[in-house]
Amino acid sequence: MENYYEYLKSLHLIFVITWFAGLFYIVRLFVYQIEASQKASPEKEILLKQYKIMTYRLWYIITWPSAVLASIFAFWMLFFTPQGNFWLQQSWMHVKLGFVFALYLYHLKCHQIFKQLQNDEVKHTSNFMRLWNEGATIILFAVVFLVILKNAVNWIYGVIGIMLFSIIIMLGFKFYKRIRERNQS
Secondary structure (H helix, E strand, O other): HHHHHHHHHHHHHEEEEEEEHHHHHHHHHHEEEEEOOOOOHHHHHHHHHHHHHHHHHHHHHHHHHHHHHHHHHHHHHHHOOOOHHHOOHHHHHHHHHHHHHHHHHHHHHHHHHHHHHOOOOOOOOOHHHHHHHHHHHHHHHHHHHHHHHOOHHHHHHHHHHHHHHHHHHHHHHHHHHHHHHHOOO
């Protein structure tokens, strides 16, 4: 039975990785799609057609299936193995599941943006999307630290670290934006 659990955990981790890869890349494609929508014809139409194909394939062939499979293997481990009952009693697991819920909210918002862009509705700037892309990064850091540390005190330090990391990301974004604006001049 122990090996069975390890296989489930391995499959869960594989699909978590591919889910995050899809989330990181889809938002990057949103940036490109938004920037392409501001170009002149015929470049605009050519790029938008290609980005729509790329985002569609990434979203429905990699990202959504990975999210579903990661969740199936997680539920299987938590509810149908002896180890799952133990993990569900741990406070760090409750916090982790809260971050997983936040990840699904992030995923659903990405789906909404995906549908808008597929319909040529541009409601966000490319700068907003660059910042939005960091949301998945912050959730990833939080979940990894929780899973590895499994300790409330260390988790508090992890949250402080995540906040500091978020500030560094914001400062890096502003710095990068200034460089891009200077290079465009």
